[in-house]
Amino acid sequence: METEQKMSFQALEQTKTRVSTNPDIHEKDKEQIEDFIRKKKASVQKSTLSHIASRIQVVAEYLDKPLHKVEKRNLENYVGDLNQGNVKKKNGEPY
Numbered sequence: 001m002e003t004e005q006k007m008s009f010q011a012l013e014q015t016k017t018r019v020s021t022n023p024d025i026h027e028k029d030k031e032q033i034e035d036f037i038r039k040k041k042a043s044v045q046k047s048t049l050s051h052i053a054s055r056i057q058v059v060a061e062y063l064d065k066p067l068h069k070v071e072k073r074n075l076e077n078y079v080g081d082l083n084q085g086n087v088k089k090k091n092g093e094p095y
Helices: 002-021 027-040 046-063 072-083
Strands: none
Touching (some): 027 046, 046 072
């Protein structure tokens, strides 16, 4: 259990680092993601929080626009592309 918690913490920290250093994510969005992580730390398991944060990063990169400017139709298009296998991991596999 302790090893699992340590791995979850490491994954969360790695995700936070990837988000904060990603030039494709708008600075305002980075601040909002960090704020979200900070607020959720008390109520969500670290492994879940790490997963959520990494998915936010994927969405932000895919949409290629600041998250604070994303509209409902942008997310609907993303979900459609995700369901059709058009959203790819860095290794080329679909999510």
